[in-house]
Amino acid sequence: MTIAVLATVVLYYQLYLSGGVAVDIIADYGLTFKWFVFMNVAALVAAGVAAHLGGVTDRVGRAKVVTIGLVIVGLISAVAIPMCGDRWSFATCFVLLNAAEGVILVATPALVRDFSPQLGRASAMGFWTMGPVLGSLVVTAVVGSGSNAGDWQSHYVVAGICGIVVAALSVPFLKELAPALRDQVMIEARDQALLEARVKGIDTEQGLERPTRQMLKPDIVLSSLAISMFLLFYMTMVGFGPTYFEVTFGYSQAQANNVLVWAWAANVAGLAIAGVASDRLLVRKPFMLVGSVVVLAVLVVFIALAARPETSYGTFAAVFVVMFFAMGTTYVAWMAAFTETVERRNPALTATGLAVWGVIIRIVFAAFVFLAPFVVSTVSTIVDHGATVKAISEGQSPDLTEEQNQVVAAASTDGTAAERVNRLRAEFPQAVETMSSLPPAARAGLGVQSTNLAVRDAAVADIVQATGLSAESASARLDLIGEVPPADLEFLVWFSPLVDPEVAAKLAYVAEHGADVQAAIADGPAQWQRYFWISALGVAFFIPMIWLMTGHWHPGQARKALRDHEAAVGREMAQVIGVDRNVVTNL
Structure with missing residues (x-):
């Protein structure tokens, strides 16, 4: 058993x-x-x-x-x-x-x-x-x-x-x-x-x-x-x-x-x-x-x-x-x-x-x-x-980098971020695309590129490294970035990674199901x-x-039923093996 x-x-x-x-x-x-x-x-x-x-x-x-x-x-x-x-x-x-x-x-x-x-x-x-x-x-x-x-x-x-x-x-x-x-x-x-x-x-x-x-x-x-x-x-x-x-x-x-x-x-x-x-x-x-x-x-x-x-x-x-x-x-x-x-x-x-x-x-x-x-x-x-x-809303998606997760988490709480990035992308396509390809430190210095030659040269070098463009083309891209209004430029320093298709898909998932x-x-x-x-x-x-x-x-009824059964067992055994009840009891 x-x-x-x-x-x-x-x-x-x-x-x-x-x-x-x-x-x-x-x-x-x-x-x-x-x-x-x-x-x-x-x-x-x-x-x-x-x-x-x-x-x-x-x-x-x-x-x-x-x-x-x-x-x-x-x-x-x-x-x-x-x-x-x-x-x-x-x-x-x-x-x-x-x-x-x-x-x-x-x-x-x-x-x-x-x-x-x-x-x-x-x-x-x-x-x-x-x-x-x-x-x-x-x-x-x-x-x-x-x-x-x-x-x-x-x-x-x-x-x-x-x-x-x-x-x-x-x-x-x-x-x-x-x-x-x-x-x-x-x-x-x-x-x-x-x-x-x-x-x-x-x-x-x-x-x-x-x-x-x-x-x-x-x-x-x-x-x-x-x-x-x-x-x-x-x-x-x-x-x-x-x-x-x-x-x-x-x-x-x-x-x-x-x-x-x-x-x-x-x-x-x-x-x-x-x-x-x-x-x-x-x-x-x-x-x-x-x-x-x-x-x-x-x-x-x-x-x-x-x-x-x-x-x-x-x-x-x-x-x-x-x-x-x-x-x-x-x-x-x-x-x-x-x-x-x-x-x-x-x-x-x-x-x-x-x-x-x-x-x-x-x-x-x-x-x-x-x-x-x-x-x-x-x-x-x-x-x-x-x-x-x-996971996406808390910036814990395993498919994204740490920076991308931070951006997605911030955008999840700001329902206008994705819409604003798309609007700026339509208005300044090359500028936004270029910014999204740069690492965070490089994007942060773009706001002072027009007045500081050293910073401008460094920004051009970052663009060349990130995009593979020539120095001349990178400089032209930097000029296009300079055309973005300061408030929008400051916004893009943080949220430009949203143009990445994978990042955008995560944010769209939250928008659809959140x-x-x-x-x-x-x-x-x-x-x-x-x-x-x-x-x-x-x-x-x-x-x-x-x-x-x-x-x-009731237990009393159950005990009586058990006693009746015991008696039936004794009678049956006596009939089967041909002995009296006392023998059965001693078995």
Whole structure:
């Protein structure tokens, strides 16, 4: 079971890495935010189809699927993705990565179920559900540490190598039950004695007829839909959390990932603590109800904070700790209750039931992600143009010289500078062209050229060196410069580099997109709030669906049901092996 969880961790580390370095991927491939989102939608659809196919693990075995899947995902991450030279090759690899995840998502929890009696089911499922969360935690911790900043491909290489190592470990250590034993509900560890006695007479193939139809029941389908809606905010933070904090609050990539470390750490704690507590009390539903109510209340608080630029890093961290702890409490109880609900229908089809859930959750996530660029339309503008506009406006463009950056930064704040340079260029074309070719020190001395022969000779020499003209032609150019009015000449000493095509293009970029970026920054928080409200509605939908699932509300009722089951086990064992109840009790 430890290997199954470890496999889940490294799988989700590789899967969720795109969210942590999304801005770098978008910039490197020249993507729009909408293109990046639609790539994620395609990947989720592929994962949903693959999750449906994951039901075959009821027949072929879980361990083989997990091991092969880990190798495939590891090679995609460590080898294929770093070699992608364009957006389409990267998108293809990303979709294949998600497809493999869709199958493994079904196989790994099914493995955990196989080796966990219901009495410890919540603890076991809490152990498994730590996998995706720890995968998120690893992503945010590694990216948030600032290691390999700007080199996002190296993150995939490291993640892929980790996946291949775990795949190698799974070959000797990942085990599974024989199909005949696996297809029975294990209420306690001693039930295995009864199961072994039943193996001789059980027809496991009959229980596998029309598996999907058997699982398409209201309690299974609606429960799957409910948890998918409940997890919409979790999915938002996985896919867009770092991007949200970067574009809305101006966090660096490291800060944006670090604030989410608090969320994932609290989530892991909630999964572990609630899993143990649920098993001790023998109930699931109270944990789901209390946890979901807390999540809804704190999510409303977060939505209010999302539009306040003064909200501090510490405030977000505190809100995330409470919300994601409660989210972990709810999710681990749901996972245990869901597998028990599936087993109530047919214990032979656990993987098929999980496959139904896997398909539904991918469809819901795909639809929710698809809405992102339409509900939060400002993100496209900020992600596509914000970083470039900021770099140019602040004089930090890597394509320009230090002097050119200074001029562009000054012109960005003076909206008339480019227009004035163009007017002077039309009136004094050779003078402006000559001045733009000179270094700053040479331009600064042009204003006194007519009265100081030494300075004039030096200016002529500078023009010759910069333009390649003869001394005579350079002197004539200098005379043309002298015809420029003093005020305009002083202006050109500083702004004449704007006539350079590359410099002019940068300034034009700011003129074209700067106002849109500023408007997007102003409007973005309100749009994110609307997107988050969809997540809140998802949590509200989840709450009444709790009553559809199997299980008791009160520990006393659960204990009575367990005693009744123990009695049934004793009677069944006595009938199978021909001994009395006292012998059964001592097994």
